[in-house]
Amino acid sequence: MSEKVLLIDDEKDFLEVMSERMKNRDIDVTTTSSAKDALGLAASGSYDAIILDLQMPEMDGLQTLEKLKAINPDLQIILLTGHATVEKGVQAMKLGASDVMEKPADIQVLTEKIKKAHARKIILVEKETEAKIRSILSTKAW
């Protein structure tokens, strides 16, 4: 099963070439250069991982991260940035980012992180399903 990824970056050339490389690795990728559009896509699609640039026009990466997490706290978000300062990295992790990577990124490392994000998402979905079943069983007199 191929991983479903949302790639957000304001550099259109970067989006184009990175998405082609991901497709070559059987990753189902959707791209956007707008943080605002990304919020809509994240709300309507079920992504295994979101790859987000830390510095974006309209809304900076940390703000976008916060809003994405508000839409769905289980979203697996990997920050990809030109310069990851320790302070920003810590802030991002506190806001719920799964990982932080610096550009230029190694595609093999990024692909591994996407696979791990996919695995984490499956575990979260299983846990949620289990909790729902328990809740139903505890309220129904079966």
Place this chain on the structure above:
Amino acid sequence: MHNEDDTADTLGLHFFGNMTASISHEIKNALAIINENGGLLGDLVLLMEKGRPLDPERLKTMSGNIRRQVQRADDIIRRLNRFAHSAHEPATSIDVREIFDFTTALAARLATMKGVTMTIAPGPPVQMEVRPFQLENLLWLCLKHLFVVTEGSQSVEFAVAESGADILISLRFGTDLPVAEIGARVAREGQPLLAALQAKMQIDTSVLQLKIPKKLED
């Protein structure tokens, strides 16, 4: 003991830090695109070895992308080099509009991030004798505080005119911006710089004006 120039130089160090951080980010973005194009080339060769034909048009596009990003990185590094040298340049006769051009080019990425459009009003050259770095720094402070207070799309137009022994630099802001607040912030943080340049600030409804002597008195 600190004199006015020492303190203005401390502000200059902050300015230098802000600009080089932004510039290095821009270079990293260009390098990332070059890196991915190089990587894609490797991917395509591997796929070709597995039997997928290699499209020459695709290679031409990638080659063009790489050349464009190398040119972009080279332009950024040239700007960085000029900026670095301006930090120790003594007072010299300059055209204020050239300083507008250079400062807006330095701040372009940060302005885009904040949704701010910068323009320069056309006009003849206006000469003054100043340390270019200090004037760039003062203009940057105005932009920096604009970026702090602005929400959403905004604009600023730089203009310059002569007025006897002084030059008048005007920053005309877009609508609904708290120009008085921007001015107060610039006056507070930039006090040593305003003193070093012997500059006086005036605030109108939508204009922040800086009056600076064409040649500094000793």
